[in-house]
Amino acid sequence: MTKPDKRAEIVRAALELIAENGFHGAPMAAIAEHANVGAGTIYRYFENKDVLITELYQDLEERMFPGILEEYAADKPVRERFLHLGTSLMHFFIENPLDFRYLEQFHNSPYGVEHRRDKILGKKEGCNVFRELFEHGVSLQVIKDLPLVILFALSFGPILAVARDHILGFVNMDSAMIARTVDACWDGIKR
Amino acid sequence: MTKPDKRAEIVRAALELIAENGFHGAPMAAIAEHANVGAGTIYRYFENKDVLITELYQDLEERMFPGILEEYAADKPVRERFLHLGTSLMHFFIENPLDFRYLEQFHNSPYGVEHRRDKILGKKEGCNVFRELFEHGVSLQVIKDLPLVILFALSFGPILAVARDHILGFVNMDSAMIARTVDACWDGIKR
Amino acid sequence: MTKPDKRAEIVRAALELIAENGFHGAPMAAIAEHANVGAGTIYRYFENKDVLITELYQDLEERMFPGILEEYAADKPVRERFLHLGTSLMHFFIENPLDFRYLEQFHNSPYGVEHRRDKILGKKEGCNVFRELFEHGVSLQVIKDLPLVILFALSFGPILAVARDHILGFVNMDSAMIARTVDACWDGIKR
Amino acid sequence: MTKPDKRAEIVRAALELIAENGFHGAPMAAIAEHANVGAGTIYRYFENKDVLITELYQDLEERMFPGILEEYAADKPVRERFLHLGTSLMHFFIENPLDFRYLEQFHNSPYGVEHRRDKILGKKEGCNVFRELFEHGVSLQVIKDLPLVILFALSFGPILAVARDHILGFVNMDSAMIARTVDACWDGIKR
DNA sequence: GATGAATGAGCGTTCATTCAT
DNA sequence: CATGAATGAACGCTCATTCAT
Numbered sequence: 001m002t003k004p005d006k007r008a009e010i011v012r013a014a015l016e017l018i019a020e021n022g023f024h025g026a027p028m029a030a031i032a033e034h035a036n037v038g039a040g041t042i043y044r045y046f047e048n049k050d051v052l053i054t055e056l057y058q059d060l061e062e063r064m065f066p067g068i069l070e071e072y073a074a075d076k077p078v079r080e081r082f083l084h085l086g087t088s089l090m091h092f093f094i095e096n097p098l099d100f101r102y103l104e105q106f107h108n109s110p111y112g113v114e115h116r117r118d119k120i121l122g123k124k125e126g127c128n129v130f131r132e133l134f135e136h137g138v139s140l141q142v143i144k145d146l147p148l149v150i151l152f153a154l155s156f157g158p159i160l161a162v163a164r165d166h167i168l169g170f171v172n173m174d175s176a177m178i179a180r181t182v183d184a185c186w187d188g189i190k191r
Numbered sequence: 192m193t194k195p196d197k198r199a200e201i202v203r204a205a206l207e208l209i210a211e212n213g214f215h216g217a218p219m220a221a222i223a224e225h226a227n228v229g230a231g232t233i234y235r236y237f238e239n240k241d242v243l244i245t246e247l248y249q250d251l252e253e254r255m256f257p258g259i260l261e262e263y264a265a266d267k268p269v270r271e272r273f274l275h276l277g278t279s280l281m282h283f284f285i286e287n288p289l290d291f292r293y294l295e296q297f298h299n300s301p302y303g304v305e306h307r308r309d310k311i312l313g314k315k316e317g318c319n320v321f322r323e324l325f326e327h328g329v330s331l332q333v334i335k336d337l338p339l340v341i342l343f344a345l346s347f348g349p350i351l352a353v354a355r356d357h358i359l360g361f362v363n364m365d366s367a368m369i370a371r372t373v374d375a376c377w378d379g380i381k382r
Numbered sequence: 383m384t385k386p387d388k389r390a391e392i393v394r395a396a397l398e399l400i401a402e403n404g405f406h407g408a409p410m411a412a413i414a415e416h417a418n419v420g421a422g423t424i425y426r427y428f429e430n431k432d433v434l435i436t437e438l439y440q441d442l443e444e445r446m447f448p449g450i451l452e453e454y455a456a457d458k459p460v461r462e463r464f465l466h467l468g469t470s471l472m473h474f475f476i477e478n479p480l481d482f483r484y485l486e487q488f489h490n491s492p493y494g495v496e497h498r499r500d501k502i503l504g505k506k507e508g509c510n511v512f513r514e515l516f517e518h519g520v521s522l523q524v525i526k527d528l529p530l531v532i533l534f535a536l537s538f539g540p541i542l543a544v545a546r547d548h549i550l551g552f553v554n555m556d557s558a559m560i561a562r563t564v565d566a567c568w569d570g571i572k573r
Numbered sequence: 574m575t576k577p578d579k580r581a582e583i584v585r586a587a588l589e590l591i592a593e594n595g596f597h598g599a600p601m602a603a604i605a606e607h608a609n610v611g612a613g614t615i616y617r618y619f620e621n622k623d624v625l626i627t628e629l630y631q632d633l634e635e636r637m638f639p640g641i642l643e644e645y646a647a648d649k650p651v652r653e654r655f656l657h658l659g660t661s662l663m664h665f666f667i668e669n670p671l672d673f674r675y676l677e678q679f680h681n682s683p684y685g686v687e688h689r690r691d692k693i694l695g696k697k698e699g700c701n702v703f704r705e706l707f708e709h710g711v712s713l714q715v716i717k718d719l720p721l722v723i724l725f726a727l728s729f730g731p732i733l734a735v736a737r738d739h740i741l742g743f744v745n746m747d748s749a750m751i752a753r754t755v756d757a758c759w760d761g762i763k764r
Numbered sequence: 765g766a767t768g769a770a771t772g773a774g775c776g777t778t779c780a781t782t783c784a785t
Numbered sequence: 786c787a788t789g790a791a792t793g794a795a796c797g798c799t800c801a802t803t804c805a806t
């Protein structure tokens with residue numbers, strides 16, 4: 001039986017190396033070495049590098065959403081829900097810098113573009129909390145009546161940028177600063 | 192003497208190929224071919240690929256700022272100046288998708304991180320209009336009193352995200368939509 | 383004790399895969415899978431892939447000769463015996479295309495060359511009906527007085543070539559056409 | 574400018590290694606080494622290994638036919654022409670054992686099968702002397718009225734087999750023996 | 765100064781074989 | 786005995802860089 005801890009080691013090593021060096025700064029041989037695994041072993045768990053990259057992202061999403069949605073109350077006001085989500089997201093990024101950097105590498109690559117295209121065209125199920133919240137907010141005239149894509153950009157653009165800058169050490173985000181930043185994002189989308 | 196038009200051809204070809212295919216989708220041989228230049232010739236103008244990539248970015252910045260700063264009046268109110276800059280920037284990105292995609296590739300790579308680090312730590316001269324505008328706005332209590340880095344994130348995060356989505360075809364930005372988006376960014380940073 | 387049916391399954395699977403895809407289109411893992419056997423199990427029956435390939439050929443010969451020699455009467459005239467053998471052989475090839483293709487793969491490889499060398503140099507016992515028939519025919523002055531090796535070439539060269547062309551669909555051999563072809567082979571060696 | 578002698582060295586090394594060890598006993602790295610050339614250099618002359626293999630075969634054919642057709646007189650009787658062609662062919666094989674073994678490797682591989690299929694289906698121009706000779710002989714009722722493919726088998730089957738056996742040292746073909754063998758082939762196809 | 769043929773380290777991937785279970 | 790997960794050497798191929806012309 002394939003040992004689950006080998007797969008986990010590969011995932012960990014790949015995430016780390018790709019997060020730190022990008023996709024082509026992380027050769028399969030290096031991933032194998034960091035995982036204390038033979039080069040061929042990776043291919044028992046992942047068909048090829050593309051599949052590894054994609055599954056790594058899916059793993060990441062599965063680890064990310066539960067935490068973010070914890071204590072998320074769908075019956076609270078739109079503003080409060082937005083602040084909750086934005087804050088949780090930023091905390092997750094800051095506490096999981098490797099995950100965050102992997103996520104950025106992924107989004108900023110053909111994989112990520114394809115992934116987004118599928119999501120926007122509705123080909124893929126994704127986490128729709130944000131979409132629903134925005135649509136709800138727009139219908140209540142609490143949020144600006146802008147295309148969803150733009151509302152996403154106004155919300156996540158700053159959050160991602162700030163998380164990156166924190167991780168790179170360009171700014172230090174404590175809880176208060178996070179709260180003020182997410183507040184500012186809300187100002188951007190609120191009507 | 193090295194002919195400046197050869198350098199220009201190399202820059203043009205490299206920008207095009209890298210914007211379209213990423214850094215490792217643009218081999219030096221392909222750049223040389225697209226520039227109608229020998230492969231070795233590139234190395235007369237650029238020490239190596241890293242240097243080419245970095246200088247390409249500097250060229251891009253030099254082409255970008257004059258257009259954006261056109262008709263920029265330092266004596267207008269902060270809000271008006273912000274809207275002018277944001278709108279110009281978005282227009283530039285949308286009208287120069289190749290430049291924009293190169294810029295994104297660059298920012299999302301070790302090169303870009305290094306570049307930002309140098310700028311923030313003050314090692315490099317950059318375009319300081321934005322910095323001055325934000326600092327001025329903060330001092331007038333027109334803009335939120337947040338760290339500069341966060342104000343940048345709140346302003347450019349959404350603009351970059353929206354420009355990318357427009358270029359990828361996920362949203363269609365006409366002048367009206369651009370104006371509304373930049374307005375929303377202002378809402379994000381204004382006090 | 384090793385179960386003989388496991389060995390048989392391995393032999394069957396290996397023959398099929400190698401016949402269809404050649405030696406290096408038939409990885410040990412694939413053979414194991416087709417045989418419904420663990421990859422390591424093959425090594426309990428065959429020391430390594432080379433040994434498997436060689437023993438496979440011996441199995442094949444053992445299955446081939448009994449059928450060909452059926453109804454073979456050593457007291458019939460040389461010509462009649464030759465036609466009988468040639469015809470039986472061609473029928474066997476045509477009715478067992480997998481065996482035939484394996485045989486060709488084997489002959490046309492270092493294994494096959496080695497095998498022939500051993501046979502010709504008398505190191506290995508083989509089926510000697512053909513040799514005896516030719517020697518007898520030569521002594522009766524019914525068959526041309528040529529070296530055995532050449533008589534083999536004149537007889538089996540065309541038969542193998544025609545069988546291959548039939549299997550590849552380049553010609554369609556019915557019983558009549560087989561008879562005429564073997565007749566022509568006889569014309570080649572007869573005095 | 575690419576030096577023609579580099580290409581020639583690669584061709585020589587590849588022919589030699591493949592003739593001796595088969596296609597997968599001749600790794601590109603080994604070919605490069607035998608040609609005293611960098612591994613990457615091969616790819617300046619041949620797109621990939623498949624192309625190298627195919628072009629090697631075409632080179633070989635171009636070297637082979639002129640010699641064989643030398644002094645070939647289309648106005649001589651069919652028998653005489655057949656003996657001339659068969660003898661020339663065998664001499665060529667025996668004098669160029671590397672070429673011969675390469676040719677065998679090629680024919681006995683997917684490349685060769687494809688090549689023959691194209692030729693038989695008329696997709697490819699080839700050397701049609703044999704075909705014309707056979708068709709002419711059949712129409713004059715000098716050669717047996719058998720499908721072309723079978724006439725080819727009766728002629729070349731033995732010639733190839735004998736050439737191989739000579740090269741492997743199983744028989745020694747001098748001019749007299751070659752003549753007698755080709756005579757025997759003629760007996761096989763003549764009416 | 766300009767060239768582009770040549771290079772070889774390094775990539776992603778395969779597969780015969782081993783060995784702990 | 787049987788297994789199949791693990792291995793790592795070896796493969797075909799790419800490409801940044803060099804250097805003789």
